[in-house]
Amino acid sequence: MEKLKQKIMRCTKEDIVRAIAIYAVVAFLLVFLVCPLCTLFVKAFQNKDGAFVGFAQFIKYFQSKSLIQSISHTFFVAIMSTIISVTLAFFFSYALSRKNVPCKGFFQYIGMIPIFAPTMLLGIALIYLFGNKGIFTALGLKVALYGKVGIIIAESIYCFPVATTILMVAFSAADNRLYEAADTMGTSTLRKMLTITIPNVKYGLISALFVAFTYSFTDFGAPSVVGGNYNVLATDVYKQVVGQQNFNMGAVVGIILLFPAVLSFVVDRITNQKQSAAINSKSVPYQIKPDKKSDALATAFCICITLVMVIFFAVALFASLIKLWPYNLTFTISNYDLTKIASGSGFTAFKNSILISLITAVLGTIVTFVGAYMIEKNQKFKTSRRIAYFLSITPLAIPGTVIGLSFIMFFNASQFNIPFMDGYALQNPFHGMYGTIWILILANMIHFYSVPFSTATTSLKRLDKEFETVSESLAVPFYRTLGKVTLPLCLPAICEMWVYFFVNSLVTVSAVVFLASPTAPIASVIIVSMEGAGQTAPAVAMCMLLLFINLFVRLVYEAIRGRSNKKK
Amino acid sequence: MKRIVVLAMAAMLAVTALTGCVTKAEGQADSTTTVADSDENVLNVYTALEDEQVADYLTEFKEQNPDVTVNVTRESTGVITSKLLAEKENPVVDVVWGLSATSLLVLAQEGMLDAYAPEGVDRILPEFKDDAEVPTWVGIDAWETAFIVNKEVLKSNGIDTVPTSYEDLLDPKYKGLIAMSNPASSGTGLLTVNGILNLYGDEEGWNYLDKLHENVAVYMHSGSQPAKATAAGEYGIGVSFGYRCIQSAEEVGSDICEAVFPKEGSGWDLEANALIKKDNQKEIAKKFLDWAISDNIMKKYATNYPIVATGVGDNIPEGYAKNPIDQLIPDMDFAKAAQNRESILETWTERYDAKSAEQE
Numbered sequence: 045m046e047k048l049k050q051k052i053m054r055c056t057k058e059d060i061v062r063a064i065a066i067y068a069v070v071a072f073l074l075v076f077l078v079c080p081l082c083t084l085f086v087k088a089f090q091n092k093d094g095a096f097v098g099f100a101q102f103i104k105y106f107q108s109k110s111l112i113q114s115i116s117h118t119f120f121v122a123i124m125s126t127i128i129s130v131t132l133a134f135f136f137s138y139a140l141s142r143k144n145v146p147c148k149g150f151f152q153y154i155g156m157i158p159i160f161a162p163t164m165l166l167g168i169a170l171i172y173l174f175g176n177k178g179i180f181t182a183l184g185l186k187v188a189l190y191g192k193v194g195i196i197i198a199e200s201i202y203c204f205p206v207a208t209t210i211l212m213v214a215f216s217a218a219d220n221r222l223y224e225a226a227d228t229m230g231t232s233t234l235r236k237m238l239t240i241t242i243p244n245v246k247y248g249l250i251s252a253l254f255v256a257f258t259y260s261f262t263d264f265g266a267p268s269v270v271g272g273n274y275n276v277l278a279t280d281v282y283k284q285v286v287g288q289q290n291f292n293m294g295a296v297v298g299i300i301l302l303f304p305a306v307l308s309f310v311v312d313r314i315t316n317q318k319q320s321a322a323i324n325s326k327s328v329p330y331q332i333k334p335d336k337k338s339d340a341l342a343t344a345f346c347i348c349i350t351l352v353m354v355i356f357f358a359v360a361l362f363a364s365l366i367k368l369w370p371y372n373l374t375f376t377i378s379n380y381d382l383t384k385i386a387s388g389s390g391f392t393a394f395k396n397s398i399l400i401s402l403i404t405a406v407l408g409t410i411v412t413f414v415g416a417y418m419i420e421k422n423q424k425f426k427t428s429r430r431i432a433y434f435l436s437i438t439p440l441a442i443p444g445t446v447i448g449l450s451f452i453m454f455f456n457a458s459q460f461n462i463p464f465m466d467g468y469a470l471q472n473p474f475h476g477m478y479g480t481i482w483i484l485i486l487a488n489m490i491h492f493y494s495v496p497f498s499t500a501t502t503s504l505k506r507l508d509k510e511f512e513t514v515s516e517s518l519a520v521p522f523y524r525t526l527g528k529v530t531l532p533l534c535l536p537a538i539c540e541m542w543v544y545f546f547v548n549s550l551v552t553v554s555a556v557v558f559l560a561s562p563t564a565p566i567a568s569v570i571i572v573s574m575e576g577a578g579q580t581a582p583a584v585a586m587c588m589l590l591l592f593i594n595l596f597v598r599l600v601y602e603a604i605r606g607r608s609n610k611k612k
Numbered sequence: 613m614k615r616i617v618v619l620a621m622a623a624m625l626a627v628t629a630l631t632g633c634v635t636k637a638e639g640q641a642d643s644t645t646t647v648a649d650s651d652e653n654v655l656n657v658y659t660a661l662e663d664e665q666v667a668d669y670l671t672e673f674k675e676q677n678p679d680v681t682v683n684v685t686r687e688s689t690g691v692i693t694s695k696l697l698a699e700k701e702n703p704v705v706d707v708v709w710g711l712s713a714t715s716l717l718v719l720a721q722e723g724m725l726d727a728y729a730p731e732g733v734d735r736i737l738p739e740f741k742d743d744a745e746v747p748t749w750v751g752i753d754a755w756e757t758a759f760i761v762n763k764e765v766l767k768s769n770g771i772d773t774v775p776t777s778y779e780d781l782l783d784p785k786y787k788g789l790i791a792m793s794n795p796a797s798s799g800t801g802l803l804t805v806n807g808i809l810n811l812y813g814d815e816e817g818w819n820y821l822d823k824l825h826e827n828v829a830v831y832m833h834s835g836s837q838p839a840k841a842t843a844a845g846e847y848g849i850g851v852s853f854g855y856r857c858i859q860s861a862e863e864v865g866s867d868i869c870e871a872v873f874p875k876e877g878s879g880w881d882l883e884a885n886a887l888i889k890k891d892n893q894k895e896i897a898k899k900f901l902d903w904a905i906s907d908n909i910m911k912k913y914a915t916n917y918p919i920v921a922t923g924v925g926d927n928i929p930e931g932y933a934k935n936p937i938d939q940l941i942p943d944m945d946f947a948k949a950a951q952n953r954e955s956i957l958e959t960w961t962e963r964y965d966a967k968s969a970e971q972e
Binding site (some may be wrong): 089110156171175176177190242272273275283286287288291369370371372384385387389458464477539561562563573574576577578580593 | 632654655656658660662663664669670683684685686687688690691694695697698702704705723765825829830831832833834836837838839840843844845846847858863864865868961962964
């Protein structure tokens with residue numbers, strides 16, 4: 045007791061602020077990440093009435109032929125989409141970073157477009173292109189769209205931007221000395237590719253493969269549109285939970301969805317740790333040498349890729365602006381009349397979506413930044429910091445579907461029974477959030493937590509540790525250093541985090557499809573239900589609106605960044 | 613010293629907050645009513661009516677009750693039904709509007725509905741409402757199975773006949789051209805299956821569905837989707853419901869699409885309203901149910917459906933037969949349909965959801 049007293053006496057005001065901040069972040073992640081996941085695990089071992097049934101639900105699941113089949117379907121589709129998207133992204137980013145390609149910025153931005161729209165848009169555009177009455181079908185290109193083919197094409201496009209982003213970073217770190225040495229020895233281009241370039245980007249490549257796999261393994265939007273009767277796990281969960289309200293079986297599928305994601309997460313962590321050694325201070329940045337033939341080839345490839353993207357989104361835009369495909373191609377903007385759709389709640393949903401994205405972006409940025417700061421710029425609370433770090437990168441491994449499911453189970457329960465204390469239960473203080481926009485905001489914050497967290501950590505790591513040491517020796521409290529030095533220096537990173545939260549929250553479906561309610565409808569979920577009712581054109585129009593808003597936000601961000609770069 | 617006091621106070625606060633949360637368990641979870649508000653100005657409605665109809669119908673109610681916020685959840689029949697069943701212990705919703713009678717009977721069996729006689733319920737024909745003196749559910753209209761045929765698509769597949777009966781659909785030439793709604797999620801899908809089981813008897817009925825399955829390209833989420841997709845040229849034949857088939861065919865033009873009512877008769881069901889049993893029932897909910905069968909709105913229903921609960925109107929919407937009641941399969945037993953709903957869906961899912969994927 046005496047010791048504790050002394051320990052507390054030694055605390056400064058600053059320490060208390062630090063303690064509150066770090067514990068608040070840990071508590072936030074414990075309550076909204078760990079607790080819901082625990083609820084999900086518990087549910088998977090219970091029956092509908094809440095009695096413990098062990099593995100009975102799992103056994104029932106593995107006895108159902110159709111559900112088992114979904115597993116192999118999902119693997120097949122995910123592996124194919126991963127191979128296609130990463131291969132394309134590999135050559136695309138190789139061309140952009142290692143070849144003389146004109147208008148690199150333009151190509152890169154067009155290649156990014158798919159992340160700004162809900163994945164349903166890709167599926168719907170595919171119907172207009174390759175459906176029975178599709179544009180390409182009419183030109184004689186017949187594809188059995190509904191089923192695996194459609195899903196694979198849509199997922200490949202969906203995963204392409206993420207894979208490209210990761211690979212661009214990997215390609216940017218190269219040591220020109222190796223290539224010089226190879227050139228002096230007269231090494232062939234192919235050999236250079238196999239012995240220098242690929243080993244060099246190995247970790248980026250592995251990371252891209254796993255991220256693409258996780259994305260396509262868990263996506264709901266595209267399969268729900270072009271899947272036809274080809275069932276995959278993500279649509280199974282939806283059918284079980286939304287269609288039949290069978291939460292316990294949903295929990296079982298959720299846990300199955302978690303396996304590959306966790307595996308890829310572990311691999312990603314391991315490769316990430318190794319990656320830092322690839323480049324050292326003596327490295328020389330890569331110099332692009334002009335080579336007419338391969339440069340032309342690279343440019344042609346980039347044009348092809350961007351052409352595909354442009355065609356997809358041009359078709360979607362076109363689809364949203366005509367009366368009735370394919371028989372009445374009169375121009376109309378009536379599909380954009382939000383008051384007419386979703387039983388009149390289209391406009392509310394749209395407003396809610398923007399509001400939710402804004403709040404998620406602001407709160408998410410604050411929480412992740414404070415979290416990253418407390419972990420990075422702090423010498424004390426070693427255990428808490430470690431826990432906080434681990435919890436902060438965990439969401440990367442959790443598919444949105446699982447977050448949505450665990451949230452609905454956690455928030456819907458009004459009380460939790462305490463084990464071994466029969467007759468007593470813990471009231472759930474968060475029950476009241478059920479059915480409000482707050483549950484959606486929290487789900488988005490958790491779902492997209494890891495990437496902005498990493499952005500913040502990276503940018504904090506880049507800052508000189510001296511700032512903290514100096515201010516400490518001058519007895520300036522850390523929060524003053526934070527406000528006067530750290531925050532202004534990290535502003536670009538903070539803006540990036542904000543945009544990431546906003547863009548993703550606006551278009552996400554996988555988590556929120558389980559959480560939106562009549563009292564808090566949102567746009568992306570309304571798109572799913574409109575599509576389900578066959579109202580394709582208004583659904584596309586809504587997708588396009590979300591896309592425009594995201595593009596606008598991104599452009600504003602780029603403009604601000606461009607300006608501040610100039611100032612420097 | 614001050615620091616210790618602050619910390620001690622914080623600790624005490626945390627402890628009291630925690631203990632304050634512990635209460636006597638009341639059976640299983642989900643038993644309090646925190647979500648259900650008693651605000652008279654908020655009305656939560658679940659409906660399976662068609663999207664474009666809901667907005668149109670509701671205008672009048674909103675005009676009459678400008679202070680009331682009406683939150684409408686519109687989904688397919690199956691989804692709305694499961695949602696209601698799942699929320700049984702703690703219903704968010706106040707009234708159900710335009711849900712199939714089969715589903716409402718399931719809810720009634722679960723004791724989820726309260727009897728209420730809305731104003732003017734005497735005008736509703738007896739077969740369109742619950743038998744009890746104070747009915748638990750009151751119908752508004754009937755809807756029935758129909759096909760939409762895209763003649764252009766059939767022609768491009770070398771077919772120039774139009775199927776006019778269930779039997780026709782089994783013709784191998786239609787293989788891969790038929791879209792149907794999934795009865796697990798769609799009320800139209802369920803009433804079609806029920807109609808077929810009623811028409812052929814159980815054993816023959818499932819045999820028929822087995823054969824039909826050979827020709828079906830896809831089972832879709834809602835009743836509307838097969839019609840919409842067929843009208844967009846994705847499929848040759850959509851098994852959907854009357855209103856949607858007629859409306860979609862009209863949209864693309866009679867030279868391309870045609871609505872067809874099967875010769876053997878159509879499976880059908882009622883769309884009906886009911887009051888949800890809950891602790892803090894709202895007056896506005898009852899007012900809504902009164903309005904939902906008032907003369908004006910009945911007239912509106914009649915512009916879309918030929919058979920409404922007050923009888924067949926004088927102005928039968930275009931596209932329907934002169935005597936729409938003759939089209940319906942007689943003696944559809946909704947009570948039986950409600951009782952068997954779960955087992956029918958289970959059988960269906962087992963046979964066709966799994967099998968359809970196996971063919972890959």
